[in-house]
Amino acid sequence: MDVAELESPVRPGRLPLALAVLGVGVALALGLAAGNPTPATLVPAVLVTGTAVMVTALARPFGAFLVLAASTIFLMVFSLPGNHGLNAFDLLLPSLLVASLFGTARSEALAEDRRMTDARHQELHTATRHLGLAVLVFYGIAALSIVIMAPSGGTSSVENSTTSLARAFQGLLLFPLGLWWLRTERRIHMTIRAMLVGGILFAVVNSVAVGLYGVRRAGLIWWVNEPGASIAGPNDSGAQVLRQSVH
Numbered sequence: 001m002d003v004a005e006l007e008s009p010v011r012p013g014r015l016p017l018a019l020a021v022l023g024v025g026v027a028l029a030l031g032l033a034a035g036n037p038t039p040a041t042l043v044p045a046v047l048v049t050g051t052a053v054m055v056t057a058l059a060r061p062f063g064a065f066l067v068l069a070a071s072t073i074f075l076m077v078f079s080l081p082g083n084h085g086l087n088a089f090d091l092l093l094p095s096l097l098v099a100s101l102f103g104t105a106r107s108e109a110l111a112e113d114r115r116m117t118d119a120r121h122q123e124l125h126t127a128t129r130h131l132g133l134a135v136l137v138f139y140g141i142a143a144l145s146i147v148i149m150a151p152s153g154g155t156s157s158v159e160n161s162t163t164s165l166a167r168a169f170q171g172l173l174l175f176p177l178g179l180w181w182l183r184t185e186r187r188i189h190m191t192i193r194a195m196l197v198g199g200i201l202f203a204v205v206n207s208v209a210v211g212l213y214g215v216r217r218a219g220l221i222w223w224v225n226e227p228g229a230s231i232a233g234p235n236d237s238g239a240q241v242l243r244q245s246v247h
Contacts, residue, residue: 065096070194178191202220
């Protein structure tokens with residue numbers, strides 16, 4: 001894999017120094033958390049590590065896109081207090097969107113699309129616009145249903161529905177990001193290989209969970225720090241395996 005393919009179109013001059021400082025901070029925070037796992041040490045460790053991951057995604061946005069592509073096949077989630085979780089989309093997607101919108105990836109992709117004026121590409125552009133509009137209308141109706149449900153649905157139901165909708169929208173954002181970043185055959189093949197890696201992780205982790213720990217059904221999600229209930233999303237895993245077989 002060529003490192004140049006993962007680099008940001010714009011590289012801040014002091015980014016290596018910032019990454020080095022963050023690396024030291026991550027090491028110290030994780031060391032304290034491992035040696036004395038209390039809320040006072042775990043929270044700073046999560047914050048510092050999350051910041052380091054987001055800065056790295058800004059520096060290597062296509063690398064972040066590859067991680068998210070693999071995460072559509074097998075998603076690793078870290079459990080947080082209050083029945084919440086933190087995954088790759090939470091950490092990488094904001095930085096990837098910033099790099100895509102304010103870097104050169106989006107503008108170069110749109111400029112290339114404008115140069116393609118043949119009838120076939122025009123049909124593709126029209127179909128893409130119609131698909132985007134249909135998706136926005138669909139999820140707009142879903143959001144409206146949550147608003148209507150709010151007065152009588154209860155706080156818990158509204159919160160769960162909103163979270164589920166937000167998670168679905170995170171996955172949807174890979175479509176426009178793919179239109180901007182997957183402009184060469186090499187990058188397309190890199191993305192396919194990343195999804196294959198996700199499939200391998202899916203098979204290994206679920207084989208261990210089902211074979212050794214009595215988990216009855218394989219799942220899309222691995223709760224990394226929840227040994228008692230480490231596998232979730234069994235109803236989603238079948239679709240992902242089918243997607244993997246297509247690739």
